[in-house]
Amino acid sequence: MASSAKPVLISGAGLASLLLAQSLRLARIPFRIFERDSSFIFRAQGYRLRLSAEGLDAIESVLDKTSWDKFWATCGKTGGAGFAAFDAVTGEQTEQKVAEGLASRGGKTIGISRGDMRRIFAEEVEGNIEWGKQVVGYEKGVDNSGEEGVRVVFADGGKSSWGSMLVGGEGIYSKVAKQLSGGKLKVYDTGARGIHGQAPTTAFKGLGEGVFRLTDTTSERGSTFLITNVRPGDMEDPNVQFGWTMGGEPGVIRAPNDDYSIVGKIAVDMAKDLTKNWHPKFRPLFDEMSEVDAAFWKITCSTPSGVPEWPNDPRATVIGDAVHSMTPAGGIGANTAVRDSALLGRLLREAGGYKPGVTAAYEKEMRVYASEAVHQSYSMAVAAFGIKIDEETSDTV
Ligand SMILES: Cc1cc2nc3c(=O)[nH]c(=O)nc-3n(C[C@H](O)[C@H](O)[C@H](O)COP(=O)(O)OP(=O)(O)OC[C@H]3O[C@@H](n4cnc5c(N)ncnc54)[C@H](O)[C@@H]3O)c2cc1C
Numbered sequence: 001m002a003s004s005a006k007p008v009l010i011s012g013a014g015l016a017s018l019l020l021a022q023s024l025r026l027a028r029i030p031f032r033i034f035e036r037d038s039s040f041i042f043r044a045q046g047y048r049l050r051l052s053a054e055g056l057d058a059i060e061s062v063l064d065k066t067s068w069d070k071f072w073a074t075c076g077k078t079g080g081a082g083f084a085a086f087d088a089v090t091g092e093q094t095e096q097k098v099a100e101g102l103a104s105r106g107g108k109t110i111g112i113s114r115g116d117m118r119r120i121f122a123e124e125v126e127g128n129i130e131w132g133k134q135v136v137g138y139e140k141g142v143d144n145s146g147e148e149g150v151r152v153v154f155a156d157g158g159k160s161s162w163g164s165m166l167v168g169g170e171g172i173y174s175k176v177a178k179q180l181s182g183g184k185l186k187v188y189d190t191g192a193r194g195i196h197g198q199a200p201t202t203a204f205k206g207l208g209e210g211v212f213r214l215t216d217t218t219s220e221r222g223s224t225f226l227i228t229n230v231r232p233g234d235m236e237d238p239n240v241q242f243g244w245t246m247g248g249e250p251g252v253i254r255a256p257n258d259d260y261s262i263v264g265k266i267a268v269d270m271a272k273d274l275t276k277n278w279h280p281k282f283r284p285l286f287d288e289m290s291e292v293d294a295a296f297w298k299i300t301c302s303t304p305s306g307v308p309e310w311p312n313d314p315r316a317t318v319i320g321d322a323v324h325s326m327t328p329a330g331g332i333g334a335n336t337a338v339r340d341s342a343l344l345g346r347l348l349r350e351a352g353g354y355k356p357g358v359t360a361a362y363e364k365e366m367r368v369y370a371s372e373a374v375h376q377s378y379s380m381a382v383a384a385f386g387i388k389i390d391e392e393t394s395d396t397v
Pocket residue numbers: 011012013014015016017034035036037047048049050051114133134135136169170171172173175196245297319320321322328330331332333334335336337
């Protein structure tokens with residue numbers, strides 16, 4: 001049983017927070033989650049995550065057998081077709097297929113939609129989520145019984161009840177991260193933008209099975225690329241949708257007023273316009289796009305030189321994108337986030353709940369693999385999307 005009766009407070013009900021919650025639930029450590037949205041279906045969840053060997057190991061180390069079996073069964077397993085790159089305009093293949101590069105288990109590329117992953121991670125912890133709670137900070141102090149603790153502060157001025165510690169998992173705009181690190185944790189705006197789209201699986205037939213990158217370098221404004229993962233099995237069912245992610249060099253894609261909450265037709269029209277010269281075998285991806293699922297997104301990245309140091313606080317720490325946001329290059333953001341959940345969850349389980357030293361041990365180990373991951377993703381994005389971050393002068397979000 002847990003040593004402290006006060007719950008671990010968690011901000012944000014994203015992938016990292018929910019997996020951490022599973023770890024705490026299984027160890028019977030009490031916890032509360034505060035999520036700004038009003039429910040799980042509030043905003044688009046659609047895009048597909050490719051899971052690395054490290055990511056899968058982390059998830060398996062946390063979940064019990066039943067949940068893991070369900071998770072694994074839900075994952076798409078793309079067989080040996082591997083990765084292939086195409087010229088989007090001519091339709092010609094520009095790079096040889098690499099069969100193993102992206103495989104993470106049993107020679108297969110493993111993928112799952114963010115929505116499905118979140119749904120499975122949320123099972124049996126949903127009752128501990130408080131919806132519509134926008135966290136803007138936290139304060140430390142002493143509760144009525146004279147015990148030290150921490151509580152979160154909400155946008156409406158309200159405060160949570162006291163917790164033993166706080167884990168900030170509320171993504172790239174994390175206020176907990178800013179407060180904890182005294183502003184050292186930064187997320188840079190790379191200037192590059194993207195569009196996420198979905199279409200019925202039948203629109204992907206021209207591609208076949210595998211992971212694909214299409215590149216268009218013909219526009220004077222800059223190059224555009226699209227990444228998608230086409231899995232077998234569902235190819236004939238028009239009721240199933242696959243997603244794709246498009247990105248453009250800075251200046252190529254821009255939401256009206258740079259407003260990234262815009263979804264729907266405007267994003268569809270822009271995707272269609274950008275790809276009007278693309279080869280006919282790729283056109284169905286845009287012609288058959290689902291309007292409700294189309295969305296813009298901003299390509300951001302944490303400090304490329306690594307996760308900075310800040311004075312450790314035993315009662316507060318940060319996980320996932322809140323501490324290491326990455327560009328989509330490399331597809332390792334979520335994989336790194338779940339490693340945080342597994343690591344911090346294990347340390348808390350071993351300690352029986354909050355204990356001085358846990359956040360320091362977690363941060364020491366996390367800084368190593370997360371710094372490597374951010375650096376890797378940034379380096380790939382420099383080459384692929386023409387971005388450049390100057391840690392002193394670039395804009396932050
Ligand atoms: C288009 C796209 C494709 C991607 N593809 C991949 C991929 O293939 N592989 C991969 O590994 N990664 C990928 N990523 C990255 C991955 O999605 C993120 O790294 C991952 O979701 C991070 O999880 P998280 O729990 O830290 O944050 P999130 O999943 O962003 O969750 C944060 C949660 O906090 C909530 N929240 C935000 N602010 C507040 C607040 N103030 N108070 C309370 N709650 C708040 C949010 O509503 C959300 O529920 C992709 C990202 C994008 C945008």
